[in-house]
Amino acid sequence: MNVAVFGATGAIGQIVVVELLRAGHSVTAYARNPAKVPPSWPEKNVQLVVGEITDAAAVDKAVAGSDAVVSALGPSMDRKTTGLPLVEGTRLIIDAMRWHGVRRFVGNGTPSIVDDRDKPTLQQKLIGFVARTFLPRAYRELLGVSEIIMGSGLDWTIVRFIAPRNGPARGVRRQGFFGTDKIGIKVTRADIAAFTAAQITDDRYVNAAPAISN
Template sequence: MNVTVFGATGGVGSLVVGQLRTRGHMVTAYVRNPDKVPAGWGDAVNVVVGELSDAAAIDHAVQGADAVISALGPSLDRKATGLPLIKGTRNILTAMQHHGVRRYVGNATPSILDPREKPTWQTRLPTFMAKTFLRRAHDELVAMSQIVMTSGLDWTIVRFLAPKNGPARGQLRHGFYGHDKLGFNVTRADIAAFTAAQVDDNRYIGAAPGISN
């Protein structure tokens, strides 16, 4: 498959690109800063440089894709202003609709509830903490996720609580809070592997599974 990845040079996004390549997919990486492009990508990854506000560049990056992965996440810097990911997500979805690309996979936290879920401490606590200490980031994440969930596309939003660095453990719990047994920590490598796997897995279409180690 041809997969376009947004947030491709981030902590999870760069690992997603690697996972996709390992699985034999062709990757287009949309990046803001070309200086962050890993040297190891070489010519194997098609790089498109642009801001999330650049609708034309985003449209170009999505053209020819079979699926889109967004590893974008709001800035946790308290000095950050604005809600750029909301407009950026709209631009991505508009490009997908323009080119007939239906499969979208994104990332979020349990501040976003799946309709199948019952609120638990694992959903209430991070929501309370985010609203109290990172209100701008919380509002941005919720709004961009709601845009995706009401888009009519074949979307999946992969949610996690406490991402950690380190090697993949290869064992994941996944499902829905209040129904399935989910833990707290998860490695970024495992997040990336699960996220990349969703592009050709129909199990969680129209759903927001939680994952943990």
């Protein structure tokens, strides 16, 4: 498959690209800054598209010819950031997917996004409270992005996690929904990326937002 990856040069996005290549897929990597592209990416299997996430023409170019889309984008935690660029960008991605007939979308999120299968726990409620109180702009952006994705009519999956950290993959040992499955706090970025990439060909969590942890 050819997979368009948005946020491809980010901490998780770079590993997603590696995981997709390892699985035999080709990648169209969307990046704002080409200087951040790892030199290890093989040119024959990675096509680079450069642009802001709000650049409709560039987003369309990245999605065209793809079989699936992965978004490893996350909201800025900088309090000086204004606007909701990821909301606009996600809308452009979804519009391009509809136009080009691409149905599979996999993204990343936090427990601030609620799945219908959740039975909200104190842990999840506390995370939402902290986000609303201390990072209101990022919280609004996450909610706006999730509303667009969940209402898209596409085959979507949002992979949720709480406390990403660096380090080698340890394996996703807990997955599912809050209040039903026991979800831990920490998870490595390597495991987030591997789980995210695997959803491209796995239909277990289509139209669902599973939470994962080590």
